[in-house]
Amino acid sequence: MADLSNLSIQKTHYLLTSKETSCVELVKYYFDRISKYDGHLQTVIILNTDNALEQARNVDEKIAKGENIGLMEGIPYVAKDMFLTEGVQTTAASQILKDFIPPYSATVIDKLNKAGSILLAKVNQDEFAHGGSTENSSYHKTFNPWDVERVPGGSSGGSAAAVAADFCVFALGTDTGGSIRQPSAYCGVSGMKPTYGLVSRYGVVAMASSFDCVGPIAKDAKDVSIVMDVIAGRDSKDSTTIELDDYNFTNEINLETTRVGYLKSYEELLSDSIQNISSSVGSVESIPDSDFIDPIMALAAYYILVPSEISSNLERYDGIRYGQVTSEAKDIDQIYSKTRDEFLGPEVKRRILMGTYALSAGYYDAYYKKAMRVRKSIINTFDNLFSKYDAIITPTTVDPAFVLGEKSDPISMYKTDLLTVGANLAGIPAISIPTSTVDNLPMGLQIMSAQTKDSLVLSVASQYQQNTSWHKKIEEINL
Amino acid sequence: MNKYQPTIGIEIHTQLATKSKMFCGCDNASVDAEPNTNICPVCLALPGSLPVINKGAVELAIIMGLGFNAKIAKHTSFDRKNYFYPDSPKGYQITQMDEPIIQEGYVEILIDGEFKRIGIHHAHLEEDAGKSTHPAGADYTLVDFNRAGTPLVEIVSDPDMHSPIEAKRYLQEVYAIVTRLGVTHGDLQHGNFKFDLNVSISSDSKLGTRTELKNLNSFRNAERALTYEIQRQIEVLESGQKVEQETRGFDDTKGVTFSQRGKEFAHDYRYFPEPDLPPLVLTDSFIKSSQAHIKDIKLPIDIRKQLIDAGLSEKEQDILISQPTTCDIYLDAVQKTKNAKSHKQVLNFLIGDYQAWLSDNLSVESKLTGNNLAELINQIDSGAISSKTAKDIFPEVILGNSPDKIIKDQGITQISDDSELENIIKEIITNNPKAVADYKSGNEKALGFFVGQVMAATKGQANPGKTNQLVLKLLGDN
Incomplete structure (x- = not known):
């Protein structure tokens, strides 16, 4: 039997079409790994075993009949539990949605299903994506495959850890302030937050509507671009999706004239990357910190605007139509207050309170409106920067994955988003790819560009991975 | 007690006669539907669902704006109004706060034989909630989400009315406009047209504290409720007390208003821009093409002026203006009949026999046309049939049969030989x-x-x- 470890999408496709492996074998390979190793990583919330095996058998039948299969057909993946999956429990890692079986699927799940990709499992995350370590899941914590003492990052921690642990070929995550990029950095995998509106949010549990982005997490940037080809596109069910002329993300752009800027204060941390990228792009220049967005200001605006939207988006979890409901209520007010008290976790409540406060009469101008002005100024700053640079690189995070429980103070946890929230405030594309390690732990390199320049971001990342092998380090993980 | 002048402002909620709901594809006609059958992930607010603006509702709002002599906003946007209630599935209503689609309009009402302008501050698009029912004696509430997401336009007047009759006249005029334009079915019983009345009194130029009379659907009750409330406020002030800012209901049988919710319980709706919907930019050509649908429709005010010229009494004008189809029949029939005497007969048939028929045949559809009514009157006029015969066959004419054919088939031509x-x-x-x-x-x-x-x-x-x-x-x- 062929070696199925650490497969890329193209390699998987080759093994299937050349009949070196069957799709059933492939799916079983991943389920075997999950049953063997997920006991101490705890990435999975619920397995989709029966459906996955049936789909795999169908793919094998097609191949046996000599029919052609698409590149994504039979490719096993996992999805963060934010994605609604028809007939398969979807919880957003919250008790309030325990046992919730959606009657419809997210647009991206439908698209992958249509392309023939096989959903293996719904994986762990911070509850409603509120967090940066997956410690806020109401079901269980998830551990970093590189070091189980450490967090996998979050909120898409289950997705990043599952890719690093080789439980799947790729994963879907969501990114509101860094929730794809930060865990990708912590787990040594490649994860992309596309331009806002490039991928449909329909059927994805909402965190903060004007920030939320859906994106792939994979073993390299090439696979990220292949998944982007399938999931991107205007969706008539999501009014915030945009129309592009070209949805081909796998075509690499010629980088000969590409101008890359890096953040001066991270010159040392980025030195290897700068050197590598220099050889393949037109120019690499340092950006004075004063020309860059003020990350502290960005973080402050982010933590006003995002909780504001959260406070409203989470009002639908009221115990009336679906989800868990308290058995203690004596009247309607108690149905609301007790249900939400019993079944929402502390970080979710904290954010609802912050957002409710920021939107309240008398505080709206001082908080929400002012934060909106900061957001506007950040967008302007990025516009200026992208008139001088085609791409900007920063570290994804300043430190590698931290030890579980280390950041029990909310503010220190929020600060892990310091370098990632800017892209969400401005709606620009950003990818995190593995770069040099610190203390034998992976670190992420973040590449950002102007809105709709997702192909450029992916091309710079792919080029970097052709010159380096940091993205191959996950193959050395010993579970 | 004329030392106090009342000031009245009105908010009207009009359900739009669209095919589908405001933000999803569900059927918007739920009057006869079983509870919770016209629902989907969007109007039930399942996780992950998102709103999409109904183009048809935007078109109807633009048409409505024309009826109010108003400005249509080129750049309009939606906001969220947050509140918890079982029939509010998302926990917020999508409405328009900062940039309503209809701005700065007015309507004209006839008061004591003179026309008076009432300003329309703005009118905005929003969605209706579901319907809660509290069965008598039960310890539960039933919620039907069929209505959740029905498109509404809320029409907000300026505080330009100063008597209950002015308020009633304003309501009737707006109702006549929206029904004539066909933007709503106008079914008052089923809540197609509901209103909240804000009223205060003052003895000087400074406005007094207002109360809000909520959720009325009858023009007569609006007048009754205001008359009672104004008198109540006068008595409060005369006894040296202060009017409390509060929401009040109207008890139809007792004819009194009663306190529902004090200011201290007023909601903080935490309005903010709806992040799931980008601002809506309306092009001139879209506005033009929406309004083109109705370029041949005469507004009630123009019709009223025509009826005044034709010598109709105010009561006759009101009946015709409050019934757009009857009015159309009238206008068509008088064009096709010869003289003032037959015009009067047209009017008499419509005000008399036809009104009686309508109230006796609520479940039967009238197919009366101006053409057929004119034919009937012309047959009387020529002496071919008697008035009595005309009255006898009128029900058949209402059902859509041609008078000429009825007369011929039944051999009922008058014997004048x-x-x-x-x-x-x-x-x-x-x-x-x-x-x-x-x-x-x-x-x-x-x-x-x-x-x-x-x-x-x-x-x-x-x-x-x-x-x-x-x-x-x-x-x-x-």
């Missing part, structure tokens, strides 16, 4: 010597007997004028 009538009368005279004797001895009633017999013999088709004339003549000859 002298020799034919004379033969009939002569026979009756011969057969009724006693009656002839009565008449001759001076019993005037006997004349009626003969006319009645002629009518019986002709099945009512004898021309009554001619019959009278000939009976008199032949009795005299006898």
Whole structure:
């Protein structure tokens, strides 16, 4: 039997079409790994075993009949539990949605299903994506495959850890302030937050509507671009999706004239990357910190605007139509207050309170409106920067994955988003790819560009991975 | 107590007659549907669902704006109004706060024979909530989400009204406009047109504290509620107390208003821009094409001016203006009839027999057209049928049958031919010597007997004028 470890999408496709492996074998390979190793990583919330095996058998039948299969057909993946999956429990890692079986699927799940990709499992995350370590899941914590003492990052921690642990070929995550990029950095995998509106949010549990982005997490940037080809596109069910002329993300752009800027204060941390990228792009220049967005200001605006939207988006979890409901209520007010008290976790409540406060009469101008002005100024700053640079690189995070429980103070946890929230405030594309390690732990390199320049971001990342092998380090993980 | 002047402002919620709901594809016609059958992930607010603006609702709002002489915003946007209630599935209502689609309009109302302008501050698009019912004696509430997401336009007036009758007139005028434009079905019983009345009184130029009378759907009750509330506020002030800012309901049977919710319980709706919907930019060509649908529709105010010129009384004007289809029949029929006398007959049929028929046949659809009514009146006018025959066949005309055809098929043309009538009368005279004797001895009633017999013999088709004339003549000859 062929070696199925650490497969890329193209390699998987080759093994299937050349009949070196069957799709059933492939799916079983991943389920075997999950049953063997997920006991101490705890990435999975619920397995989709029966459906996955049936789909795999169908793919094998097609191949046996000599029919052609698409590149994504039979490719096993996992999805963060934010994605609604028809007939398969979807919880957003919250008790309030325990046992919730959606009657419809997210647009991206439908698209992958249509392309023939096989959903293996719904994986762990911070509850409603509120967090940066997956410690806020109401079901269980998830551990970093590189070091189980450490967090996998979050909120898409289950997705990043599952890719690093080789439980799947790729994963879907969501990114509101860094929730794809930060865990990708912590787990040594490649994860992309596309331009806002490039991928449909329909059927994805909402965190903060004007920030939320859906994106792939994979073993390299090439696979990220292949998944982007399938999931991107205007969706008539999501009014915030945009129309592009070209949805081909796998075509690499010629980088000969590409101008890359890096953040001066991270010159040392980025030195290897700068050197590598220099050889393949037109120019690499340092950006004075004063020309860059003020990350502290960005973080402050982010933590006003995002909780504001959260406070409203989470009002639908009221115990009336679906989800868990308290058995203690004596009247309607108690149905609301007790249900939400019993079944929402502390970080979710904290954010609802912050957002409710920021939107309240008398505080709206001082908080929400002012934060909106900061957001506007950040967008302007990025516009200026992208008139001088085609791409900007920063570290994804300043430190590698931290030890579980280390950041029990909310503010220190929020600060892990310091370098990632800017892209969400401005709606620009950003990818995190593995770069040099610190203390034998992976670190992420973040590449950002102007809105709709997702192909450029992916091309710079792919080029970097052709010159380096940091993205191959996950193959050395010993579970 | 004329020292106090009332000031009234009104918010009207109009359900739009769109095919689908405001933000999803669900059927918008739920009057006869079983509870919770016209629902989907969007209007049920399942996790992950997102709103999409209904283009049809935007078009109807633009059309409505035309009726209010208003400005249509080129750049309009949506906001969230947050509140918890079981029939509010998302926990917020999508509405328009900062950039409503309709801005700065007015309507004209007729007060004491003069036209007065009432400003429309703005009107905005939003969605309706579901319907809660509290079964008597039950310890639960039932919620039907069929209505959740029905498109609404909320029409917010300026505080330009200063008496209950002005408020009533304003409501009737707006109702006439929106129904004539066809933007709403206008079914008052089913909540297509509901309103909240804000009223305060003041003895000087400074506005007093207002109360809000919520959720009315009858013009008469609006007038009653305001009359009561104004008097109540006067009594409060006269007794040295202060009017509390509060929400009040109206008890229809007792004719009184009562406190529902004080200011201290007022909601903080935490409005903010709806992040799931980008701002809506309306191009000139879209606005133009929406309004083109109705370029031939006459607004109620223009019709009223035409009716005034035609000499109709205010009551007659009101009936026609409050019934757009009846009014259309009238306008069409008077064009197709000849003289002032027949115009009056058109009006009489519509105000009299037709109103009676409508209230007796609530479940039957009227197919009366101006053309058919004109045909009927012209048949009377030419003497072909009597007024009585016309009344007799009118129900059939209402059901859509052509009067000419009915008359032909049933052979009910009036007999006006002298020799034919004379033969009939002569026979009756011969057969009724006693009656002839009565008449001759001076019993005037006997004349009626003969006319009645002629009518019986002709099945009512004898021309009554001619019959009278000939009976008199032949009795005299006898």
